[in-house]
Amino acid sequence: MLAFVLKRLALTGLMLFGLVCITFVVSNVAPSDPAALAAGPDATRDMVETIRREYGLDRPLHEQFLRYVAGLLQGDLGRSIVTTRPVSVDLARYFPATLELVLLSMTLGVLLGVPLGMASAVLKNRAPDHLTRFVAVSLVALPAFWFGILLQLLFSVHLEWLPTSGRLDVATPPPPPITGMILFDSAVAGQWATFRDAVSHAVLPALVLSFPCLASILRVNRAEMIEVLSSDYVTAARAHGVPPLRVVCVHALRNAMLPTLAIIGLRWGWMLGSTVLVETVFDWPGIGLYAVSAAIAGDFKPVMGVTLLIGLNFMIANLVVDILYGVLDPRLRTSS
């Protein structure tokens, strides 16, 4: 297992380097002049040149690349030309918000998707199954941008049940920062009013972000459960008088969970990347919003930083899934 993990870690490094190359090339082939944009519309040519020099944009492209890679090796992701701060500082500021949202959404997706998939498999081809599958397909198909606004109009404007956007009420001071995740930090600080406020703000964005994930988990889990429930060992368990709930929840689910785990791993990376739309609609100040603002301003160091961070998360998630595969299925452990 250790050799397997080490091999995967080495591959992760290679993949990250590939990602660095791709993001650098894509960022620099785009016809844009970040220095001119940062200098502002009224800036004179020498003012633009001042900024270009300050950010090393006057150097040849290959030199810029080598400097960037050298910086990365020391943990330096460069400096944002818009915020003028190091990208790593900005990411440290915005990533916890995204992580909080993704964790919430993933939790919702798993907690709802797995049981619904099981129920759907057990009630195969009956009305609840059809309804669940219809809802699952709809949830995948709904554009997050549109659906988010729709939920805002319903729950915030018409019903006035939930806040419209943001992470906290504007007049609510955030809890003392520990992780940057307000739910966690306010709970640790015992600030329950802040915690409740944060929960009410998180409900809609977390729901919107969780739906595609929930639907994928549900569909995969349903398919696997149907296959497992018709296998010989499940029949044998039933014949031995094992209670039906135990057959489904223990015997069948364990084997059906393997592909579901793979989906969860994939969805983790996907969700980090797709927070862009949700964060924009709900003004959730995470890395998605940060990346969008930077891209609009032609500020590529933050875009590259966010891409690398998401890529790294994707790879780590896959690695964790691979390891969990081994834990859940002893045959895989032996073969590896």
Place this chain on the structure above:
Amino acid sequence: MQDFTIGRRGAIGAGLGAAGLLAAPRVLRAFERDGNRKILVFAGGQPVPVLDPHVRYDWSTRMIQQSVYDALAKYVNDPPQIVPWLAERWEASPDQRVWTFHLVGNARFHNGDPVDAEAVRYSFERGLRLNKGVAWMLKDVLPPENIQALDARTVRFTLTRAMPSFLTYIPMWFIVNPRQVQANIANNDYGEGWLTTNAAGSGPFRIRRFEPQSVIHLDTVPDYWKGWPMGEQRRLSGLIYRIVREPAARRALLQRGEADIITEIPADDFEVLRTMRGIRPEDHRGMTTFAITMNTTRGPTADLNVRKAIAHAMDYDALIQIHNGAATLMTSPFPEQIPGYIPVPGMPRRNLDLARQFLARSSHPNGGFELEYVHVQGLEDPRRIGLALLNSLQALNIRVNIVAQPWPTMVARGSRAETAPDMVSVYVTPVSTDPDVIAGKYHTRAHGNFWGMHHLTDRQLDQWVDAARVETDEARRNALYADIQRRIVEVQPEIFGMLANRRWLMRDYVRGFAYCPLRLTGEIDTYPLWIDAA
């Protein structure tokens, strides 16, 4: 297979639980409060990435800067006027090269330090040496060593040449506390790193919380040196600028009472909301010009007769309709509020016969060509204007290819004559009342800037613009600007469009709103605002 059912009691319980979960955080309120005082919430779509007043300005950034810093003078009213602020008076030498400002004696920075002449000198020097943001306004005429603090309350600027417009830029130069800045310098950066997220000002507000992407919470300064126009009793506790990118979300915030003022409102939403109970519209004539700039060096639009034909074929009524009537057609390249403005005779309006006559005189008498019209991706009004242009030019047998591009791409393309699109939609907001700000758009030195995407080269125009900017006699200066306006229309580097209204929606308890068209797009003056409600 074993059937699994959920009991009725379980289903009801689950339903009530879900409903309770959703219903629990129900919010119904008016404005935010802080003890006995009120907090005003303003929602706009643009973040404030950098607070440093000498590094960057755009509408949201300048609004916050204006709230926490003071300048020697300030723009107020409509039409815009410059009124004394940190300076109680000033005088210029007859040749308008030497400007002397006399400071008020009671101004204090937020930490208690006096705002003295040295602070003013330091702030201007800092802005010029950083060579960013506001530097372009004065850098050609004001070497840093030509700023002198004559005594604690007198500062003198000696310009290298006459600059009649000097005073019009002064409200954009905010004064920072040198002691605080010096204490936070790193790597000879003039405190730039620190001032990005911190303030060292003397303005009516101080920073409580600065989240550049989401919330900026300002507290009023109780003993603000200039006092409070609404009186101490009515003074706000603070002001929150909330960044909400989606217009639909901003609208929802206003309706729910989560925001007291919103801006950047789509025309259709504005019409719906303005009549709602408890909501008051502010709808004022703006100074932001909209034009469709044409490439004067390349392709069919290099031909003056083609440009004239296009300008006379354009359906100008459509520009007003797109804004639901909240816009005014330009009658000159200058907005009306700019000194020296004249309504230019012969300003093109839709006249297809005349358009065909111009086209017949061009190198493409029968049309039959295609022009690219580029607008900023995601902006609805310029896209619809593109459709109006497409319809208009069909009458001349000219096809229009409407292309949406990201702002950085559009600007990069337009910076060179070879790559600049045939036609581009351009909004320009003047930062001062100096006519040179507008006239300079048509000078050859504008090439490379986004408003210079026409790449027009007209020696006569250049000569007049250069002469006008140093002319100290007002009558002669105005005469030159009249010539400049007529000449710009004559050479037709763009289709002169409209001045869209500036619009805000606010709760009817908001008082003190004072419009000044010289503020940038959604910017408001936060100082006089208060809430009149129990």
